[in-house]
Amino acid sequence: MTKTDSWVGQVTASSDQDIPSASTMPSDFDLTSASSESELGMAQDAADSTTAPLLQVRNLETHFTTGRGTLKAVDNTSFELDYGKTIGIVGESGSGKSVTVRSIMRILPHNVGHQSGDIIFEGRDIQNLSSEEAKHFWGVEMAMIFQDPMTSLNPVVKIGRQITESLQYHLNQSKEAARQRALELLQLVGIPEAERRLGEYPHQLSGGMCQRVTIAIALACRPKLLIADEPTTALDVTVQKQILDLLDDLQQDQKMAMVLITHDLGVVAGRANEIAVMYAGRIVEKAPTQDLFASMRHPYTQALFESIPKVEHPSHTRLRAITGQPPDLTALPEGCSFAPRCRYARPRCLTEQPTLDPDEVNPLRSYACFYPVGTPAGEEALAANKAEGKTAAGVKLSSD
Amino acid sequence: MMPRLIALKLLRLVPVMFLVTFGTFSMLLLVPGDPALAFLGQDSTEEQYQDVRADLNLDAPFLSRYFDWLGGVLTGDLGNQLVQDGFTVLEGIQQAFPITLELAVVSIVMSLVISIPLGVYTASHAGRALDKIVSGTVFAIISIPSFVAALLLIFYFVFNPDIIRYPFLVLGLAWAAWLLYKWYQRLVDPEEGASGIYYLVLAAVVVAFTLWLFNAWPSFSRIGISRITSDEGIRENLQDVFLPALTLSLTEIAIFTRLLRSDMIATLQEDFILSARAKGLSSRRILFRHALRPSLFSLITLSAVAFGRLIGGTVIVEQVFALGGMGSFLIEKGVATRDYNVVLGGVVVLATVFVLLNTMVDISYNYLDPRLRRGRR
Known part of the structure; x- marks a missing residue:
């Protein structure tokens, strides 16, 4: 099997364990927690200094050529991110969240068939950088951390060397200066006995420590944007919170913007300023965090949220899983891609694709749905489906 | 600690050597x-x-x-x-062994020097045109028996050197021209990169080397070997050893390249390669600094085995080039004439070299993969 095949396989794969679950602490849902307040306040300060957003992604499309045809991993996706702020991208496996950020980081596999759209960072389209500019752009202006810290560090290179490498390569620092900075960075990410750790190898550290090291590596060149691709998925629940809190602190400290990818709404609840929910390669709902959790408009967002078990539920309550399977990205349905699984789906949803439009009342939020949850149109659609006993796509509805 | 580890490994060789001699x-x-x-x-x-x-x-x-x-x-x-x-x-072995050893060392070094870049290149361009060409050629080379390869090489290098010399000149000059073009590109458009002068220097080196080698094309000898210690010196010796070593290398290059290619393709799928790419490092740096070392294990094991094979089993090539190495010594003076002292002595020397090599490979793993060092301190 070639390198690229397996990678795409991973993107399209979906399994039960990838369905969002509440693996984080209940307190993460508390929007008024101290950490989220201070973070929002800080982000406000940073945003005041400049007007143009740090990152603008416009109509991003990334398609792969596979044996089964064109795979539309990301289709017509747009979002913006201001200096110092955090956007959470939420969705199940195969929804296109990883491919979106990998397109931004330019680390896609070789079988990209088609890529279009603008990725504008500080006013420049980063797809048109000259080769000299590009050489010291990724890893300096923006950096990324990955899901599994144990495998994303090179097993045969000392930790110190892995941190100093980009300092020497990108910033031309001397060996001694880079070493000093590496030491600082390890202390910054809360690694005890940093001096000793510099000379150790990744297998000598725990998973949480490794993730701290990858964060140190990402922060080495003081990026303005940090992309965290499911940074806590591979970690213990107790360590997850530590790492997320560390990212919060560092973000304030370094005045970085952050793209936080997760399949767990709980992770982004108290940490992101804005949340974009992706499904089948598109953003289906985007809203400031408070607005989103106050009322979810897109049926998929609602279903995702309801599938999280709640602490206050009595034990043995049945989990409200989303019926059906995520769509095949090589053969997307003609209409709304969520329609086959949606409780609100009407005949229109099967033939026409809704676009991501701003809400009439609150223009800060937008969603791609003809029958949004909590609106008269949506209530009517649900009532009509219940009366018929099934949705337009044939999903049976119980009367509850 | 490393010295203790080495001592321990050497100690373990004693029973092995005892069994080998007893068995023989x-x-x-x-x-x-x-x-x-x-x-x-x-x-x-x-x-x-x-x-x-x-x-x-x-x-x-x-x-x-x-x-x-x-x-x-x-x-x-x-x-x-x-x-x-x-x-x-012992006198017989002292005559034959240095020849075989030099042959084996030169051909293993040649094989590694050629196959490592080839393997890295084909792995990083897996599935593309040049990878397919190289992989196909390599397959074809594996299937050429060494006595045929030896005769072909003698035909071209010794009797018709121009068939090799002129294409070599053309290739060298073409490479230099391409480098000059790169330099010119950077001269016209400074945006492309600041290191234009590097290409100019490289082009000059390539031209100089090509012309020098074209003029001073060495006369490779068809048979025999002059010793390093002889009056002709090292140059003569290397000229003599080049063709037999190349003959032996051909198969090894093919095998090494394929092995490294597949190991490297596996390494390139690792997460840490993705994160190295996200660090914004150049692809050459990622290939050689991050991906190569974890991909070398099988290659090192195999090259030690190949080296052992070359020490004992180069009879055919030794015959074609009339070299008189260990293979010929063992077969002609030992097996053919039922001289059991020669056979025993030869086997002891070869077995010693073989087990020492394998021990060295074992020790080198500890350098290559820090994960193996755990629990040994």
């Missing part, structure tokens, strides 16, 4: 034929025959003969060559 000694006893008869030839008297048997201690019990011989080996005495009178086995 017992197996030679099972071979039909009488050494005394081989020594004397057909027309000898009974007295002569008994004399020789007594001389060679052939009537002593098996174990006592073995330990006698082993005692000799440990003191550096491998016995006399029985058939070719007047020479000891």
